[in-house]
Amino acid sequence: MSSLSRRLPVCLLASLPLLIAASATVSGPDGCLFANTDGSTEAERCSDDPLQLMRDPTIANAIRSMGLEGQSIRFEGCERASFATISAPSARELRFVVRYPILRDVPTSQLVAPIVHELSHVVQVREAGSYAKFRAKLADSRRVELGADFLAGVVFANYLSVGNLKYQNSLELVGRYREDSFAAHGTPGQRNAAYRLGAYFLLNQPNVPLDLPKLHLDFQENGYADVVR
Amino acid sequence: MRMLFAKLAPTVLLAMLGLAGGSAIAADVRLDLLSSCDLLSQTLSYLKSSDSSCRGTRSSMERSIDRRFKERQANTCFVETGATALSRFSCMRFNFGNARDLFCFSGRDHDDIDRFMQSYDSGGDKRVKRYLDAAASCNATNGDAAHAKKLNAPGQLHMIAKFDIGFIVGSGGNLPTGTFHHGFASLDPDLKVADSGVEYFYALFGSETASQFVARKRGRMKAVGSFKFYEDEEEVGGMYEKLVSELRRNGIDAKLASRGGSIEQGTAKSRSESEKGRLVSSWVEVLSSSLEDEGFETFDDDDLKRSTGIGYDDFRRRFKSSLPYGVRDDDGNELSENLVVLAGPKNRCQRKRGALIAMIMGIAPRDGVQRDYGALTFFVLGIGECGKSGAAARYIDEIAKQTYGELVRVMEATP
Numbered sequence: 001m002s003s004l005s006r007r008l009p010v011c012l013l014a015s016l017p018l019l020i021a022a023s024a025t026v027s028g029p030d031g032c033l034f035a036n037t038d039g040s041t042e043a044e045r046c047s048d049d050p051l052q053l054m055r056d057p058t059i060a061n062a063i064r065s066m067g068l069e070g071q072s073i074r075f076e077g078c079e080r081a082s083f084a085t086i087s088a089p090s091a092r093e094l095r096f097v098v099r100y101p102i103l104r105d106v107p108t109s110q111l112v113a114p115i116v117h118e119l120s121h122v123v124q125v126r127e128a129g130s131y132a133k134f135r136a137k138l139a140d141s142r143r144v145e146l147g148a149d150f151l152a153g154v155v156f157a158n159y160l161s162v163g164n165l166k167y168q169n170s171l172e173l174v175g176r177y178r179e180d181s182f183a184a185h186g187t188p189g190q191r192n193a194a195y196r197l198g199a200y201f202l203l204n205q206p207n208v209p210l211d212l213p214k215l216h217l218d219f220q221e222n223g224y225a226d227v228v229r
Numbered sequence: 230m231r232m233l234f235a236k237l238a239p240t241v242l243l244a245m246l247g248l249a250g251g252s253a254i255a256a257d258v259r260l261d262l263l264s265s266c267d268l269l270s271q272t273l274s275y276l277k278s279s280d281s282s283c284r285g286t287r288s289s290m291e292r293s294i295d296r297r298f299k300e301r302q303a304n305t306c307f308v309e310t311g312a313t314a315l316s317r318f319s320c321m322r323f324n325f326g327n328a329r330d331l332f333c334f335s336g337r338d339h340d341d342i343d344r345f346m347q348s349y350d351s352g353g354d355k356r357v358k359r360y361l362d363a364a365a366s367c368n369a370t371n372g373d374a375a376h377a378k379k380l381n382a383p384g385q386l387h388m389i390a391k392f393d394i395g396f397i398v399g400s401g402g403n404l405p406t407g408t409f410h411h412g413f414a415s416l417d418p419d420l421k422v423a424d425s426g427v428e429y430f431y432a433l434f435g436s437e438t439a440s441q442f443v444a445r446k447r448g449r450m451k452a453v454g455s456f457k458f459y460e461d462e463e464e465v466g467g468m469y470e471k472l473v474s475e476l477r478r479n480g481i482d483a484k485l486a487s488r489g490g491s492i493e494q495g496t497a498k499s500r501s502e503s504e505k506g507r508l509v510s511s512w513v514e515v516l517s518s519s520l521e522d523e524g525f526e527t528f529d530d531d532d533l534k535r536s537t538g539i540g541y542d543d544f545r546r547r548f549k550s551s552l553p554y555g556v557r558d559d560d561g562n563e564l565s566e567n568l569v570v571l572a573g574p575k576n577r578c579q580r581k582r583g584a585l586i587a588m589i590m591g592i593a594p595r596d597g598v599q600r601d602y603g604a605l606t607f608f609v610l611g612i613g614e615c616g617k618s619g620a621a622a623r624y625i626d627e628i629a630k631q632t633y634g635e636l637v638r639v640m641e642a643t644p
Contacts, residue, residue: 188349
C-alpha cells in the first residue's frame with residue numbers, strides 16, 4: 001500500500017457549492033480525489049489552509065460551538081479538489097484533515113456551508129471513536145452525508161448568528177438525481193430536507209438538549225427515513 | 230392519524246357498504262413561475278379574494294383529472310385566475326376551512342423532465358440557483374426558496390402523479406403558512422391522457438402561522454402511559470363525516486362514533502421493528518376483544534364476503550388502490566393483518582331493523598423510524614334504526630368511549 005493511501009483512507013465528501021462545482025471538481029471513481037494513489041502531482045498542489053478559513057469568524061465559531069476545539073483538525077486547500085474530510089486511522093489519536101478547493105473569484109462565504117458539513121463528519125467520526133467503527137455502524141454513504149447536512153442545519157440555526165436561509169442552498173444545490181450509491185449524497189430535495197430538519201429540530205422539539213451526537217443519533221433512527229421518503 | 234389513511238379510506242368504506250359510485254407541450258423544462266414576482270403577487274390577491282366562480286372542464290385532461298378528484302370525494306372547481314403566466318395551465322381552487330389553495334397543472338412530455346433531472350449537474354443546478362435566488366427576492370415571498378421533496382408536494386398532485394422534482398418558497402408578509410410550489414411529476418397512466426408528465430404550480434394561503442401550527446400539533450398529543458398518542462380528530466372526523474353524509478344521501482339513517490390517531494414511542498422502551506408490529510396487532514386485538522365483550526361478533530373472511538361481497542384480502546387491496554397514485558407505494562400504508570370488521574348485536578336497534586358495524590384498522594409502524602409505533606383507528610357505525618338519534622346513538626357513543634378507554638388502559642400498562 002502506498003504511503004498516501006495509508007494516509008488518506010477516509011474521504012467524506014460534501015460536494016461543492018453550485019457556483020464552484022463545475023470548475024473545480026475532478027473526482028476519482030470513488031468521488032475522493034487521489035485517495036488511493038501515491039505521489040500525485042495534484043496532491044502536491046495542496047497547502048495548509050491557504051485561504052485562512054480556520055480564522056474565518058463563522059468557521060471558527062462553528063468549530064468552537066461544535067465542541068471541536070482542541071480536536072486535531074487541519075485545513076488544507078488544493079488547486080483541484082473536492083471538499084473532503086480525511087481521518088488517519090493509524091494515529092493513536094484521531095486527527096482530521098478538512099480539504100477544500102482553492103477557487104478564484106469565489107467569496108469565502110460560499111465555502112462556509114460545505115466546511116460546516118465537513119466538520120459535521122468530524123463530529124460523526126469522533127463520536128464513533130474511529131473511522132472504522134463509524135463506517136461499521138453507518139455503511140450507507142447517503143445516510144452519512146445526509147446526517148452531516150442535518151448537523152449543519154442544527155449548527156447554522158442554533159450556533160451561528162448568520163441566519164440559516166442563505167446557507168441551505170449551498171448544500172442542497174449540489175445534490176444529484178444521478179449518483180453512484182457508494183458516494184451518494186442524496187437528491188437536492190433530500191439534502192434540503194435533512195438540512196431543514198436540523199435547522200428546525202429544536203423548534204419542533206424544544207425540550208431536547210442541544211447535543212450534536214445525540215441529535216445525530218436521533219436523525220439516523222428517526223429523521224432519515226422521512227428525509228429520503 | 231396519517232393523512233393518507235384518514236383521507237382516503239372513505240372510498241373503500243363506501244365500497245364495502247356497496248355505496249361507492251364508481252395536450253402535450255413539447256418543450257424543455259421551464260423555470261419561470263416562482264421567479265415571476267407578478268405571478269406570486271397576483272396569486273395571493275386572487276386567493277385572498279372571494280372569487281369562487283367555477284367554470285366547466287375544457288379538455289380531456291381536465292375531464293380525466295376532474296373524474297379522479299370526484300372519485301376521491303373531492304369537490305372540484307376549475308377557475309380562471311387571470312394570471313398571464315398561468316395561461317398554459319388548468320387551475321383548480323380548493324378551500325379547506327379558512328385555508329385557500331390553488332392547484333394548477335399542465336401536461337408535459339416526461340422525457341423532458343427526465344432529461345432535466347439526468348443532466349442536472351451539467352448546468353441544471355446553475356439554472357435552479359438563479360431560479361431560487363429570483364424567487365427569494367420577490368416581495369411576495371419570505372426569502373426562503375429551496376428544492377422540495379415529495380412530502381412537500383401538494384396532496385392534489387399525489388392524486389394524479391408521482392413527484393419528480395420541485396421547488397418551494399414561503400410567502401412573505403404576515404401570511405400564515407403560505408407557500409408557492411412549482412414542479413414536475415410523472416402522470417398516472419391510468420388517467421389515460423396523452424401526456425406522460427405534468428408540470429404543476431400550487432399556492433397555499435394558510436389559516437394559521439407556523440407557531441400556531443406547531444402549537445396545534447402539540448395540543449393533539451396526549452401522553453398515554455409511555456406513549457404519545459396524536460389524535461387526529463379533524464382528519465378522521467372529516468373522513469367519517471363523508472361516509473355518514475354519503476349514507477344519508479342514499480336515504481339511510483346513520484350514526485357514527487370513532488377514535489384514532491398515530492402512536493409514538495414517548496418514553497417507552499425501544500423495540501425492534503417486529504416487536505413494534507406485534508404490539509400494534511395486540512392493540513387491535515384489545516379493541517376487538519372489548520367490542521366482543523359487548524356482544525359484537527368478529528366477521529371471518531366468509532362472513533365478510535357474505536355480508537359485503539368482498540373479503541379481507543380484497544378490502545386490503547382496495548385500501549391500497551384507494552391511496553393516491555403518487556404515494557401508494559410508500560411504506561407505512563400497509564393494513565397487513567390489522568383489519569377487523571365486527572357486527573354488533575341486533576337487539577340494540579329499534580324493532581331490530583338496522584345494523585351496527587364496527588371496524589378496526591391498524592397501520593404498521595414505518596421501517597427505519599424508531600419512534601413510530603404506527604396508527605390505530607376504529608369506528609362504530611349504526612345504520613337504519615340504529616342510525617337514528619336516541620338510545621342507539623347514545624349506545625354508539627358510549628361503546629366507542631368504552632372501547633377507547635380499554636385501549637388506553639392497556640397502553641398505559643405497556644412499558
